Amino acid sequence: MSDVDDVDRWERVGRELAARECGRRRADVDDQLYALERTLREGDAVEPEDVEDARNALNALRRLVEDQLAPLAGVEPWGAPPPMPHGAAREHYHIGERAAEPSTSAGDD
Secondary structure, three states, rough: OOOHHHHHHHHHHHHHHHHHHHHHHHHHHHHHHHHHHHHOOOOOOOOHHHHHHHHHHHHOOOOOOOOHEEEEHOOOOOOOOOOHHHHHHHHHHHHHHHHHOOOOOOOOO
16 A cells, blocks of 8 residues: 555545534533423423533534644634623623613703
8 A cells, every 4th residue: 555545545444533522512512402302391490410511512512623623624613711700790791781871862852
């Protein structure tokens, strides 16, 4: 076998492995979000473990895309999002302030 045949074979193997991993991660996310959807539709309480499982599935998919697939495509990975607790997000984006402020536009008298 020539080196070209070996390179082609390894590329096919790599693509097959990446495709399988994509399918597995997609299925994990689908399963976790479906479980959350079912919980909500049936009126059951969403438990911390439900959220943790969904986050883990989403993070695994994100790591696959950013760490493995983005470099293969020649795309700069996004990196990790900055941590921002809910209260900090509300403060940062000034959520709710606009509704509380009186309007000062012309014609609003």
